[in-house]
Amino acid sequence: MKRFAGIFWSLLFLAVPVLGVAVFAVAPSIDVWLPKDVSEHGSQIDGLFYFILALTGVVFIATELLLFWFIWKYDESIAKGPATYIHGSHTLEVVWTIIPAVVLLFLAIYQMNTWADVKMRRPVMAPTVEVVARQFEWRLRYPGRDGQLGTPDDLFLVNDLHLPVDEDVLVQLKSMDVLHSFFLPNLRVKQDAVPGMKIPVWFKAKETGEYDLVCAELCGWGHYKMKGRVTFVTRPEFDAWLERMYLEQEATQPENGEAMP
Amino acid sequence: MSTATIPAGAPATLPSKPAPRSRPVAAFLSTYVFSKDHKVIGLQFLFSTLLWFLIGGLLALAVRWQVAWPWSDVPVLGKLFAQEGGQMSPEFYTMLFTMHATVMIFLVIIPILAGAFGNFLIPLMIGADDMAFPTLNMLSYWFMWPAFIAFGASFFVEGGAAAGGWTSYPPLSTNPASSPGSGMGQTLWLVGLTFVGVSSMLGSVNYMTTIILMRAPGMTMFRLPMTIWAMFITAVLQAFALPVLTAAGFMQLGDRMLGTGFFSPEGNVVNNAMVGAGGGQPLLWQHLFWFYSHPAVYIMILPAMGMVSDIMTTFARKPLFGYRPMVYSIAGIAGLGFIVWGHHMFMSGMNPALGITFMVSTIMIALPSAVKTFNWLGTLWGGRIQFTTAMLFAMSFVSMFIIGGLSGIFMAATPVDIFIHDTYFIVAHFHYVLFAGTAMGVWAGIYYWFPKMFGRTMNEFWGKVHFFLTFVFLNGTFFTMHILGAVGFPRRLADAYHYETFHHLQPMNAFMTWCAIGMVASQAIFAVNFFWSMFFGPVAGRNPWNANTLEWTAPSPPGHGNFDFQPVVHRGPYEFSVPGMEKDHLMQTDPPVAMPAVAHPAMAH
Amino acid sequence: MHLQYQPGLPLSRGKLIMWLFLSTEIMFFAALLGSYVVLRFGALVWPKPHHVHLSEPIGAFNTFVLICSSVTIVLALESARANKAGAAKLWMLLTLLLGSLFLGIKGYEYQAKFSHGIFPWAPRSRIHEKPDLYYGSAVRARLGEADIVDRLKVLDETTADKLSAEELRGRQSLSDIRKMLANPDQGAFDMAVVADQVMPLAAEGGHGAKDHGSSEHGGGPNDVFPWLKLPIVIPGGNMWASTYFLVTGFHAVHVAVGLLVFAIMLTWTLNAKRAGAIENIGLYWHFVDLVWIFLFPLLYLF
Ligand code: HEA
Ligand code: HEA
Ligand code: CUA
Ligand SMILES: [Cu+2]
Secondary structure (H helix, E strand, O other): OHHHHHHHHHHHHHHHHHHHHHHHHHHHHHOOOOOOOOEOOHHHHHHHHHHHHHHHHHHHHHHHHHHHHHHHHOEOOOOOOOOOOOOOOHHHHHHHHHHHHHHHHHHHHHHHHHHHHHHHOOOOOOOOEEEEEEOOEEEEEEOOOOOOOOOOOOEEEEOEEEEEOOOOEEEEEEEOOOOEEEEEHHHOEEEEEOOOOOEEEEEOEOOOEEEEEEEOOOOOHHHHHOOEEEEEEOHHHHHHHHHHHHHHHHHHOOOHHHHOO | OOOOOOOOOOOOOOOOOOOOOOOOHHHHHHHHHOOOOHHHHHHHHHHHHHHHHHHHHHHHHHHHHHHHOOOOEOOOHHHHOOOOOOEOOHHHHHHHHHHHHHHHHHHHHHHHHHHHHHHHHHHHHHOOOOOOOHHHHHHHHHOHHHHHHHHHHHOOOOOOEOOOOOOOOOOOOOOHHHOHHHOHHHHHHHHHHHHHHHHHHHHHHHHHHHHHHOOOOOOOHHHOOHHHHHHHHHHHHHHHHHHHHHHHHHHHHHHHHOOOOOOOOOOOEEOOEEOOOOOOOHHHHHHHHHHHHHHHHHHOOHHHHHHHHHHHHHHHOOOOOOHHHHHHHHHHHHHHHOOOHHHHOOOOOOOHHHHHHHHHHHHHOHHHHHHHHHHHHHHHOOOOEOOOHHHHHHHHHHHHHHHHHHHHHHHHOHHHHHHHOOEHHHHHHHHHHHHHHHHHHHHHHHHHHHHHHHOEOOOHHHHHHHHHHHHHHHHHHHHHHHHHHHHOOEOOOOOOOOOHHHHHHHHHHHHHHHHHHHHHHHHHHHHHHHHHHHHHOOEOOOOOOOOOOHHHHOOOOOOOOOOOOOOOOOOOOOEEOOOOOOOOEEOOOOOOOOOOOOOOHHHOO | OOOOOOOOOOOOHHHHHHHHHHHHHHHHHHHHHHHHHHHHHHOOOOOOHHHHOOOHHHHHHHHHHHHHHHHHHHHHHHHHHOOOHHHHHHHHHHHHHHHHHHHHHHHHHHHHHHHOOOOOOOOOOOEEOOOOHHHHHHHHHHHHOHHHHHHHHHHHHOOHHHOOHHHHHHHHHHHHHHHHHHOOOOOHHHHHHHHHHHOOOOOOOOHHHHOOOOOOOOOOHHHHOOOOOOOEEOOOHHHHHHHHHHHHHHHHHHHHHHHHHHHHHHOOOOOHHHHHHHHHHHHHHHHHHHHHHHHHHHHHHO
């Protein structure tokens, strides 16, 4: 009876790594997994994700299995004699400090380049579009024909972000009121928009298509519905679209300055 | 299990129970309400926090309800806070998770660890008759009440309770026009926080003084049980980190009420309203907040780690593996904890170069945690495990902390955090460390020290049923959150299904919500067991678990002044299964015996 | 049962907890001062001390007062240790008085700010960040308020011989201001001129520099006619006021708490038995003193 309890509990602890791995193994096949990545730098991020998943996965399985094994094996009802009288092991302590230290240091250094690519090595170019977040919409401002922001021929739009594919895109991110966060799941891009700051965000899409633009920082009651769409089109299509939108704006809104105070 | 072990060094005839407290009714108040006795104060903290735990859990259920079935009628709660027809409004949802987190963190986990266990255990485990400053101690409990009232009342004021997330980032939180909850509710939130802060500050300086100056003769620092070490270092963390949050709280109050503009940038207009003349910095709040709140996450786990270490040694009948490394790693976690706060701000617009330094320090925190994890495993190795409820909870703490800790590594990696920041991956991470970790540790502590608190043991069978259900349901609820996070499912969204990317995740969320319901329901077993055992459980002797530390030499429950003899400590707290002894454990007070040669002198104490 | 304890640190419980408490206080002020530094160096402009009526001599004198009080509390402790209760009480009384003097001077300084409308932002603050059109309309609005109109009328009708030279100059600049505001097509430049008329300090070598060191800069119509209360332009002034009142306010609260304790202790017999308590409050007092020694240069000199 007592042994039965020991078996029962150790198996419960064994279920943790078994089911844990199972969940991660099954998830991709039921489409509950990293969304499709269409960005150039995304594969670096995903690669790092998988690398850490593998690393922590090994640590997870190893430690959880050990835990299970000790619970199984050192059950009072089957382990004979008194417990091992030991206070520790100097060698072991050194080993299990040094090994993780090396692994972790490697991890820290390994990822720096990706971070620098995505957040520090800003391409030298004029902003493709200015995105101004506000409760609860994304206001977009494209430079007009003169290629410069802040001139009378700027194009103003809301929530409908179009961008050219296969080339660097520089978004100038601002907020008008509270914090928001510019999140493009399919491009592995996220950046908070902070009132009072102009933050550059850059990326490069590899594929055309239409994706979600999510607000990922709590910005009030309407946070959940602060939804935009981003559409990547080829350069000629993009230019044509800009032109069309501009003409539309001219037609409906003679004073375009009004859209953007 | 022997029911009453008379501690060595104690007078031969000891009352098995303390003298009955036959005091006049008039003294009731001074004994149970305005008591200065650390044990009563500890229990006051325990009962208050358990009550808030229940409230926090119900708030969590309401959160889960909305996430699983957005905009459907909420059972029970919907009637209480009826909007139109019992359906939740989005602003109510933001309020729910804000207050869920606030309650859980500031009114449950922090006060149950430091307030309830810290108070009850510190004097008993070091051999003191009470805290160094009993009146201060009493005040630290009573300063919680203004906080209880402020947080509680905030649900009923106009605009509802605070709704800016538990992190209260400005300008959302400073500008009343920006959200309904940023009105009176947010002010009450800040007031409540200040009182929690005062309470913790009073507690922490008192604990440090007590531990430094009131240890029993022979109780050197390196003979302290891990629980006490953890409480000590937690107190240090509290004392040094908390004043920063208090200062920040005052600044936010100033922004809201006095027209200062610390956190409002130039010309910041929200909903046509302006706060302050600007010139301030929203990110300043985040720095100040996380300067406290990151150390605070260790405040919320170190005591549980200490308690789990003690419980695991007792029920593995084996000395703690690597006592000193365990102490140093706690100190290491605490020390590093002060220089990693920026990992919550990788996406905040903070200088990305600064992000790199925070990334490195954060990753390094895994090192002392690794040392702890491996030493716990080492403690089980070669042990003789007794499957008590307390032990099951303690072992599950280790199992779950590994999961929560490892997910921290993903987020510490700045590039990966770009994708998973503010998704359910984070929610999974901190529920694993906070609920699956700390709360399991707390339950371990309750089952373990219940006999000392009330003189009776809790029912083991129902305890195990409680453990089993909680363990299963919690993993059902929280493990799945990792893969939701991998899809990028954002947190704090009242309804995410209108996004194409997240559209298909509703069934999974429904599953998690059913698990959460099961988890909360299982707590009924615990509540009944708890109260029933308080009055009708089997009477426990002084040392029902045959443990070594000083509290088990005192009567159960200990009377005023704790000890009925002068405890003198002769050894460390973990002398289990010493070869050649007839008992399998040597209490700290047992008279000196010839000890066998220690295998590794460096590790001895 | 009276328990015995392992010797820990060679400190009494009271002293240890006081040290620990003070370390929490250090963190509290570190947060405030850190925020001050971040906000100040993150700001585009920051007012010079005399723009905001900060007077270095007064600040320095106050520093001196506080240092003296730190000395007297030490003397109180020495006397108490020597069991000279009377002398101890005298020194403590002196400490209390010096502390009160400090608060009094602080109050006077606050008053000087308040009377100039230097508050953190609306509704009481009269500070504008820039001399823009909003500023112009604020001045105009103020001048258009009924009671001001009445007073201006009286002022205009007063004959020159009834006015002092100061007042004459004030009246002159007031009428300049009104003339400039009356001009229908004024631009930002005119507003800068208006602002300078209202509070002549933007130009180096003007009143500000001349009166450098006194809390009055004089000359502006606001100073000549205290009822006027025209909005003023101090770039960075609101944030300055926010941080100034934040740090000095919390410091003053700490001083006041110390004074309260002194007052309570004065009712005791301060003999050798009380030396421990005096030492503890003394530690606290030194700490408060030390904070001020950081505040003074940060706020007044840089
Ligand atoms: C008790 C609470 C607790 C604890 C202990 C931790 C522990 C850790 N946390 Fe967590 N954290 C929170 C509570 C906690 N956290 C909360 C509440 C939030 C969210 C706040 C909010 O936004 O609302 C958060 C958020 C959070 C973030 C921000 C994420 C984001 O918002 O984008 C990050 C990023 O780095 C992070 C990292 C870590 C790390 C690295 C640890 C480490 O300490 C973990 C170390 C442990 C291990 C690693 C496991 C054991 C080790 C081994 C088995 C050894 C071998 C391992 C390797 C070689 C990898 N946490
Ligand atoms: C200690 C901290 C703690 C704890 C214990 C919990 C517990 C739970 N949490 Fe929470 N949670 C947070 C801290 C915590 N949480 C934080 C910090 C956030 C972030 C908020 C933000 O974004 O600002 C959050 C957010 C959060 C979210 C995300 C909301 C969102 O982003 O939109 C969700 C969603 O599922 C959730 C669910 C739950 C659930 C189902 C539980 C369950 O585990 C609850 C189970 C409850 C019980 C089991 C109650 C038990 C009762 C007793 C034991 C009492 C017995 C009584 C007596 C004896 C008298 N929590
Ligand atoms: Cu905008 Cu959330
Ligand atoms: Cu953290």
